[in-house]
Amino acid sequence: MADNAGMQQGSPAIGAAGLVPAAPGAGGTEGSGAAGGSARIAVKKAQLRSSPRPKKLEKLGVYSSCKAEGACKCNGWKSQNPPPTPPRTDQQSSAVNLQEPCRSCSHTLGDHVTHLENISEEEMNRLLGIVLDVEYLYTCVHKEEDADTKQVYFSLFKLLRKSIVQMGKPMLEAQDSPPFEKPSIEQGVNNFVQYKFSHLPSKERQTIMELAKMFLNQINYWQLETPSQRRQRVLNDDAAGYKANYTRWLCYCNVPQFCDSLPRYETTQIFGRTLLRSVFTVMRKQLLEQARQEKDKLPPEKRTLILTHFPKFLSMLEEEVYSHSSPIWSQDFLAGASGGQIPIRPGNALADRPSELTSDSGEKRKPTEPLPHEDSKRPRVVGDIPLELINEVMATITDPAAIPETSLLSAHSARDEAARLEERRGVIEFHVIGNSLNQKPNKRILMWLVGLQNVFSHQLPRMPKEYITRLVFDPKHKTLSLIKDGRVIGGICFRMFPSQGFTEIVFCAVTSNEQVKGYGTHLMNHLKEYHIKHEILNFLTYADEYAIGYFKKQGFSKDIKVPKAKYVGYIKDYEGATLMGCELNPSIPYTEFSVIIKKQKEIIKKLIERKQAQIRKVYPGLSCFKEGVRQIPIESIPGIRETGWKPVGKGKELKDPDQLYSTLKTILQHVKSHQNAWPFMEPVKKTEAPGYYQVIRFPMDLKTMSERLKSRYYTTRKLFMADMQRIFTNCREYNPPESEYYKCANLLEKFFYTKIKEAGLIEK
Numbered sequence: 001m002a003d004n005a006g007m008q009q010g011s012p013a014i015g016a017a018g019l020v021p022a023a024p025g026a027g028g029t030e031g032s033g034a035a036g037g038s039a040r041i042a043v044k045k046a047q048l049r050s051s052p053r054p055k056k057l058e059k060l061g062v063y064s065s066c067k068a069e070g071a072c073k074c075n076g077w078k079s080q081n082p083p084p085t086p087p088r089t090d091q092q093s094s095a096v097n098l099q100e101p102c103r104s105c106s107h108t109l110g111d112h113v114t115h116l117e118n119i120s121e122e123e124m125n126r127l128l129g130i131v132l133d134v135e136y137l138y139t140c141v142h143k144e145e146d147a148d149t150k151q152v153y154f155s156l157f158k159l160l161r162k163s164i165v166q167m168g169k170p171m172l173e174a175q176d177s178p179p180f181e182k183p184s185i186e187q188g189v190n191n192f193v194q195y196k197f198s199h200l201p202s203k204e205r206q207t208i209m210e211l212a213k214m215f216l217n218q219i220n221y222w223q224l225e226t227p228s229q230r231r232q233r234v235l236n237d238d239a240a241g242y243k244a245n246y247t248r249w250l251c252y253c254n255v256p257q258f259c260d261s262l263p264r265y266e267t268t269q270i271f272g273r274t275l276l277r278s279v280f281t282v283m284r285k286q287l288l289e290q291a292r293q294e295k296d297k298l299p300p301e302k303r304t305l306i307l308t309h310f311p312k313f314l315s316m317l318e319e320e321v322y323s324h325s326s327p328i329w330s331q332d333f334l335a336g337a338s339g340g341q342i343p344i345r346p347g348n349a350l351a352d353r354p355s356e357l358t359s360d361s362g363e364k365r366k367p368t369e370p371l372p373h374e375d376s377k378r379p380r381v382v383g384d385i386p387l388e389l390i391n392e393v394m395a396t397i398t399d400p401a402a403i404p405e406t407s408l409l410s411a412h413s414a415r416d417e418a419a420r421l422e423e424r425r426g427v428i429e430f431h432v433i434g435n436s437l438n439q440k441p442n443k444r445i446l447m448w449l450v451g452l453q454n455v456f457s458h459q460l461p462r463m464p465k466e467y468i469t470r471l472v473f474d475p476k477h478k479t480l481s482l483i484k485d486g487r488v489i490g491g492i493c494f495r496m497f498p499s500q501g502f503t504e505i506v507f508c509a510v511t512s513n514e515q516v517k518g519y520g521t522h523l524m525n526h527l528k529e530y531h532i533k534h535e536i537l538n539f540l541t542y543a544d545e546y547a548i549g550y551f552k553k554q555g556f557s558k559d560i561k562v563p564k565a566k567y568v569g570y571i572k573d574y575e576g577a578t579l580m581g582c583e584l585n586p587s588i589p590y591t592e593f594s595v596i597i598k599k600q601k602e603i604i605k606k607l608i609e610r611k612q613a614q615i616r617k618v619y620p621g622l623s624c625f626k627e628g629v630r631q632i633p634i635e636s637i638p639g640i641r642e643t644g645w646k647p648v649g650k651g652k653e654l655k656d657p658d659q660l661y662s663t664l665k666t667i668l669q670h671v672k673s674h675q676n677a678w679p680f681m682e683p684v685k686k687t688e689a690p691g692y693y694q695v696i697r698f699p700m701d702l703k704t705m706s707e708r709l710k711s712r713y714y715t716t717r718k719l720f721m722a723d724m725q726r727i728f729t730n731c732r733e734y735n736p737p738e739s740e741y742y743k744c745a746n747l748l749e750k751f752f753y754t755k756i757k758e759a760g761l762i763e764k
C-alpha cells in the first residue's frame with residue numbers, strides 16, 4: 001500500500017550545484033543552517049589542530065582517566081575554573097599548564113595524560129577530532145526530542161568516548177554491517193538505466209545517466225523521517241523494519257556527515273529497495289514540487305532536464321521500485337552491453353573500497369518481503385526466444401516514446417490502470433484499519449471508520465445502519481479503506497478466519513460519484529495481496545444481486561472451493577444474496593497483474609512484428625478448404641516453416657511413468673557413453689570457466705540430469721528434452737564456434753535427436 005505524502009522531509013534544492021546536507025538533530029541543534037553544523041565542527045577541528053600542545057592535552061585530559069599512582073578513580077580531568085556547561089564546546093582562552101590540579105581528584109592534568117606523552121601529533125589530532133564529535137553529539141542528545149533518534153545519538157556518543165579512552169578507531173558494534181541489502185539502490189538505478197534506456201543513442205543515454213546521478217545524490221542527502229513520524233503517516237507499515245533502517249542510516253550515513261571520526265557510507269550504496277520504497281513516493285512528490293517552485297531559478301541548461309525529463313524518469317523508476325516483478329532488483333540482472341555505471345561522488349568511503357559492494361562473497365541478504373513470484377531463476381523451456389531478443393524488445397516497449405502516456409487510459413487499458421497510477425502519484429491511498437478495544441483510539445482512524453460507515457450505509461441501503469456500524473466498529477472486523485483527499489471514498493469490510501482458511505467479505509462499496517473508475521477493482525486487488533501476505537487464500541462473500549457482475553469480474557464464482565464444514569456457522573448468512581468464493585493464487589502480484597499482462601502482450605506483438613518483418617514473402621491464401629479438404633498438416637502450410645515453427649514435441653507422450661522412466665534412462669545412458677559427451681558430464685567448474693555463471697543463467701549437465709531422472713523429476717518427455725537442449729544451447733552460448741566444446745555440442749545434439757526419434761518420442 002502506498003506511502004502517502006504528508007509531513008515534510010528535509011530535501012536539498014534540486015537544481016542547486018552544491019547539495020546541502022541536513023545536520024543530525026536538524027530540528028533544533030546548533031541553529032537552523034543545516035550545513036552550518038558540519039562547517040562549524042570542521043572550523044573547530046582546524047582551530048584545535050593549530051592550538052599549542054598543552055591546550056590539546058587539556059582537551060584530551062577531560063576524556064582521560066587519571067593515571068596517578070594509587071589507583072585514582074577519577075575518569076576525566078576537570079579544570080579548577082569550571083566552564084558554564086559541561087562539557088565545554090569552546091576553547092578556553094585561559095592558559096593551561098600540566099601542573100594544574102584536577103578539581104575532582106587533585107592530581108594534575110599531566111597525571112591524566114601521561115599515556116599521551118609520546119604519541120605523534122597526527123594521532124593527537126585524530127583523538128581531538130573524536131573529542132569534538134563527542135561534544136557535538138552531547139549537544140545533539142540533549143536537544144533531540146525524538147526518542148529513537150536520541151537513543152542513537154547517545155549510543156554513538158558512548159562509542160566515541162570509549163574510543164578516546166582506548167585510543168582506538170570508532171567501530172560500530174552492530175549485528176550486521178553494511179551493505180544491508182543487495183542490490184544496492186545505486187545498483188538498482190544503474191540496472192534501471194540499462195534495462196530501460198540502453199537502446200537509446202549515446203547522447204540521450206547520457207541525459208538519462210545525468211538524471212540517475214542527480215536522483216542518487218538526492219537520496220544521499222535525504223533526511224529520513226523518524227520512525228514515530230512515519231508511524232503516524234503510514235499505518236500499515238513494517239515499523240520494525242523501518243526503525244532498523246533508520247538506525248543504520250543515522251549511524252552509517254547521516255551522523256558521519258558531521259562527525260567524521262565515524263566511518264561514512266552513502267545511503268545509495270548500503271541500502272536497497274526496501275529503504276527506497278519507504279521514501280520514494282514522498283521524495284518524488286517533494287522533488288517535483290520543489291522543481292516547480294524553483295523553475296525560474298534553475299540554470300537554463302538544467303531547465304529541460306529537470307522540468308521535462310526528470311518527472312518522466314521518476315515515474316518510470318517508480319514503476320520498477322514498487323513492482324513485484326521488476327528485474328532491476330534481481331542479483332542476476334544482466335547488464336546490457338552498451339551501458340556503463342553511473343559515477344556518483346568520487347572519493348566517498350565506499351568508492352575507495354568498491355569490493356565491499358561488488359563482491360559476491362558478502363552474505364546474501366534476502367529482501368525483507370520475499371515475494372513468491374520473484375522467481376527469476378525459473379528455467380525456460382526448449383524453443384524459448386533468446387533472452388537478448390526479449391530484452392531488446394522490452395527496451396523498445398518500455399520506451400516512453402513508444403507507449404504514449406495517454407494510451408494507458410485508452411479504451412483498451414485495464415480497469416484498474418487509472419487507479420493504480422493515482423495511487424502511485426499519491427492521489428489515493430489504501431489502508432487496512434479497524435477499531436481496537438485495547439489501544440487508545442486514534443482520532444484519524446476513528447474518522448475514517450465513521451466515513452466507511454457512511455459510504456456503506458449509502459451504498460447498501462438494504463442493510464440496517466446500526467448493523468453496519470456494529471460490524472465496522474467491531475474489533476474482529478477490519479476494513480480496507482480507500483482514501484482520496486483525506487476522505488474515505490470506498491472500502492471493503494472483512495473478517496479473517498485464519499484457522500478456517502478463509503476471509504469473509506462483509507461489505508464492499510465505493511461512493512456513487514467515484515464508481516466505475518477502477519477503484520473497486522484496485523481495492524479488491526489490494527485486499528488479495530493483503531491476504532496473500534497473511535496466508536489466507538480464500539474469500540467468501542454473500543453478493544447481493546446487483547453486485548454479482550462486479551464480483552465475477554474480480555475472479556469470484558458460485559463454485560465454492562472452501563469445504564462447507566469450514567465456513568458453515570462462521571460466515572454470516574444473508575437472505576436473497578448469493579454465496580460467492582474466490583481462490584487466490586499466491587504467485588500473482590494482483591495490483592500489478594494487469595500491467596504484467598499488458599507488457600507480455602506488447603512483447604509478443606513486437607516479436608511477431610519482428611518475425612514478420614524478416615519474412616517478407618506473402619503466399620496466397622489456402623484454397624484447399626473451399627475444395628472440400630477438411631484438414632491439412634500444419635507443416636504443409638506454405639511459409640510456416642520459415643517462421644521458425646518446428647514440429648518439435650510432436651511425438652509419443654508415454655503415459656506410463658515407469659515406461660517413460662526406463663526409456664529416458666536408456667537414452668541418457670547412450671548419451672553419456674557417447675565419445676563427445678565428456679565436456680558435459682558434470683557441472684561446469686567456476687575455476688575452469690571464468691565468468692561462466694555470469695553468462696549462463698541456467699546451467700545443466702548430464703550428472704544433474706541423471707539425478708533428476710532418479711528423483712523422477714522428468715514426468716514428461718518435454719522436461720527431459722528441455723534440459724538436454726539446455727546443455728547444448730549453453731555450450732554454444734559460452735564457447736566460440738571453432739572450439740572443441742562447440743563441436744562436441746553439435747555432434748552430441750545430433751546423436752541425442754537420433755536416439756529420441758528411435759525411441760519414438762518425436763516424429764521421425
Ligand code: ACO
Pocket residue numbers: 415459460505506507508509510511514515516517518519520521522541542543544546547548549550553
Ligand atoms: N454489476 C455488474 N458489473 C459491475 C457492477 C455491477 N453492479 N459494478 C461495477 N461493475 C463492473 C464495472 O463496470 C467494471 O467492469 P469492466 O472492468 O468490465 O468495465 C468492474 O465491475 C469493476 O469496476 P470498478 O470501477 O473497478 O468498480 P467500482 O469502483 O465501481 O466498484 C462496486 C464496484 C464496489 C460494486 C460499486 O459499484 C458499488 O459500490 N456499488 C454499490 C454497492 C454494492 O453493490 N456493493 C456490493 C454489495 S455485496 C457486498 O457488499 C458483499
